[in-house]
Amino acid sequence: MLAERRIFHISGHERRSRTGAIRKGLARLALTGYRVAGILVYPLAGPFLAYRSWKGKEDRLRRSERLGYASQPRPRGPLVWAHSASVGETLALIPLLCELGRRDIHVLLTTGTVTSAELVSNRLGDQVIHQYVPLDLKFSMKRFVSYWRPDACITAESEIWPTTLLELHRRKIPQITVNARISDRSFERWQRHDTIAEALFGKMSLVVAQSDLDAERFRDLGAWPVLVSGNLKGDTDPPPCDPAALQRYREEIGERKTWAAISTFEGEEKAVAGIHKALMPRNGQLTIIVPRHPERSDAIEDMLKTQGLVVARRSRNDPITPETDIFLGDTMGEMGLYLRLTELAFVGRSLTGEGGQNPLEPAMLGCAVLSGSHVQNFRDAYANLARKGGARLIRDVEMLAKAVHYLLSNDVARRKMIDAGQETINEMRGALSVTVKALEPYINPLTVTARLQPKSATAR
The missing domain is CATH 3.40.50.2000 (Glycogen Phosphorylase B;)
Structure with missing residues (x-):
């Protein structure tokens, strides 16, 4: 009887292991399908961006940046790629980007909207290199990363793009999310596809969350390590005016x-x-x-x-x-x-x-x-x-x-x-200092390298 129970227990364990393996296989298949779909639709990206430019949703003179083509030279030395999707996220990142600049680290900042680009120009000027974020398609992202060769990638709040995550992970470039939050709707959606979530969130090097609830959700979805900083928006300066x-x-x-x-x-x-x-x-x-x-x-x-x-x-x-x-x-x-x-x-x-x-x-x-x-x-x-x-x-x-x-x-x-x-x-206030401390293992080596190397030259 004991032997039968043991066999039954082993069989149950094997079934769970087999089920888990199948689900992980399906998740890999889904992500592969996503990338293949991106390859197939890539020829349509140009007309799509042209249409958005006509609607005023893209910068007509810079829309090639959305395909991963650079419009500025890459400076010599360490470079951190930072991304913020919206105006609010960009404002929250500004104090952190200024801190990286004080450490002599070049900052490449990508945004997705024309209004965000205007904000970057007005508030940061030449303190950062601004580019429009490339579409989450294999050829665009590969071209972008090959040109800029970032030493680390910092995203704000809740931006999750599969092709980008997979490409950076393949190149062993640390991926860090700061001021991280995840809405109720997004969390429920990711939970329904938990194996895909684990395959993506598990590739993040570090998550610095706004709250304990956000941290718990990121952990549940497979991210590790996850720290809590508070909201970076509390450390921003008041918006200026004329x-x-x-x-x-x-x-x-x-x-x-x-x-x-x-x-x-x-x-x-x-x-x-x-x-x-x-x-x-x-x-x-x-x-x-x-x-x-x-x-x-x-x-x-x-x-x-x-x-x-x-x-x-x-x-x-x-x-x-x-x-x-x-x-x-x-x-x-x-x-x-x-x-x-x-x-x-x-x-x-x-x-x-x-x-x-x-x-x-x-x-x-x-x-x-x-x-x-x-x-x-x-x-x-x-x-x-x-x-x-x-x-x-x-x-x-x-x-x-x-x-x-x-x-x-x-x-x-x-x-x-x-x-x-x-x-x-x-x-x-105080989220900025917590975030900077959490990033030190990634940015301190870049600071040392940057200060040993002149910033004036550019490199390809």
């Missing part, structure tokens, strides 16, 4: 009360317009709307005008008059201006949208923060702010209207929220 423009608009606004709805998504602008109309008789306020995607501004203006509202647009340099209802912030890179014109900000993608947007910038610039409840992408930041009293989450449009009216008419309550928000920001 002092002359700020002074002009402050003079035009005068003594009027103001509030802003920033990073709004479709449906939220209409709700904000309704709140403005409801509160105008009592407060006489100016409402500032800053859509997340400025290309929607024409449609937003048309919607506002159909409701009888007077609109001034920043892109047209319209003046703000006593009759102006809405100041439409339809430009990129001027969030610092819009937030300095108010002390109360609703952060969008949280009422009709999903996931939320970064609340740290308005808190940093002295705004009481309001948001809808759908903020899972910034859960930790909102939790910290709400715990101190610097942010309030609201359920619906009616509750938002009541909160806006209360805070516009109650200076003490608004000031209390502002102070709590700035106290929270101060407590959240």
Whole structure:
């Protein structure tokens, strides 16, 4: 009987091992299929990029960079490739990139959008080499990596590209993710394909996560080692603004009360317009709307005008008059201006949208923060702010209207929220030093090499 149990136990173990081997084999097959599909669609990449350029979503003069062709020479010496997908991720990386520069390490920064490229040019200039990130296709990525030969790759937050991960792993280039987070939706999707996740996440050299929850999720998906730093966005400087423009608009606004709805998504602008109309008789306020995607501004203006509202647009340099209802912030890179014109900000993608947007910038610039409840992408930041009293989450449009009216008419309550928000920001600082310490095994040898080698020459 004991022998039979032992045989049964061994057979069960063998079945589990065989099942695991089959699943790993299927994962390898799926990743191979992904790469082969990339090879097959590569001839269509040129027309695809041309179409996106026509739509204004690619830089027409630099779209060859998306195929891995370099537009600048590679400098001689150690070089770290850093990648950030969006404007927010780029802002979060800036202090870390400046730290690498202070260590005499060349930084190649790739971004995926035209707006991110403009931000890099304005904020970093020639402190980094900027290129558009190549498409996650074998020929593009191979060409890119062969030219730039990075000594390490640092990505921000949650960028996972299979071909890129596999190509860097094949070349033994360390792959590090900093300020790492993973949304509820992404985590659930990766869990459904856990063997593929393990095959990819297991190739990361280091993950530095924003929170304990993010760290646990990365570990569950196969990443190791995983450390926790906090949010790098807490260590960023406040977004700048044009002092002359700020002074002009402050003079035009005068003594009027103001509030802003920033990073709004479709449906939220209409709700904000309704709140403005409801509160105008009592407060006489100016409402500032800053859509997340400025290309929607024409449609937003048309919607506002159909409701009888007077609109001034920043892109047209319209003046703000006593009759102006809405100041439409339809430009990129001027969030610092819009937030300095108010002390109360609703952060969008949280009422009709999903996931939320970064609340740290308005808190940093002295705004009481309001948001809808759908903020899972910034859960930790909102939790910290709400715990101190610097942010309030609201359920619906009616509750938002009541909160806006209360805070516009109650200076003490608004000031209390502002102070709590700035106290929270101060407590959240420190993620940069933790991240740099975690990166030291990778960047210290590069620093030594860089300082022994002149930076003026270029190399192929």
